[in-house]
Amino acid sequence: MQFSIGQSDGALVIDVLETRLDAAVALAFKDAIREATASPGNPVILGLSHVDFMDSSGLGAIVGAMKLLGPERPLELAAPSPGVMKVFRLTRMDTVFRIHDALPGTQGLSAAQ
């Protein structure tokens, strides 16, 4: 599970470098989020521009990540592809996350892990 992590304006920005968020990587995703969010930053903004496929397992992993962070540290999404956005819309989970059109520019904390 590869991320590019940075900070922007106090937010922790996690750009997901995978092309698929699916059943095969759902657990790895949650583990990687747990590690990545040990770094400070609020809110946490998850970049999804590289993800061209997300199924309900991927969606569940993102929801799990949000719950991991708790109510005081919101998880927001950035730049989901149309296909990924469709899954959020169909399930109405787009109402639960703040969704940015683009990933904020960042000062890198670390390269992809």
Added chain:
Amino acid sequence: MGDKRMLSLESDISLLKIREILESVDAFVKAGAAHPQLHDDLALVLAEVLSNIARHGYGHDQGRIHVQLTDADQCMICSVRDFGAPFNPILQDHNAPIPDSLCEGGYGWFLITTLTRDLAYTRDGDQNVLEFTVAGVPIQNTDMQGDPAYHETPENPVPPSV
């Protein structure tokens, strides 16, 4: 009308194997004239169906599946067979969880039923057989899901939603 293109694929199933299976399906779909929306919907439906079989049908043990696709031009007719535990998905709760409940699961059958039509299950000896058709429902059409007249095609564009 000529013979329809068909894909018949047998494979072991695991959560990781699903990606390989979907790649083969991808290649088959792209070799035809299917609308990109159909391609995306089929990939999602199959991912959900196959994940369920891997997790629940086989309980993450080894198992075989058989996928058959028929390219019916504006839609894909699909059949998925597995030899796992008897499981009738028609009896499952097809509603998506309430968003604010922040459920990490339970969306799969909702997605499958939303994106397919003619979903049918039979138990055939020791096999679960799930059949369905994917026609590629544009997102703005989902509230017209039940109306067979609303299939967006270039000749039949979706009217603007109110």
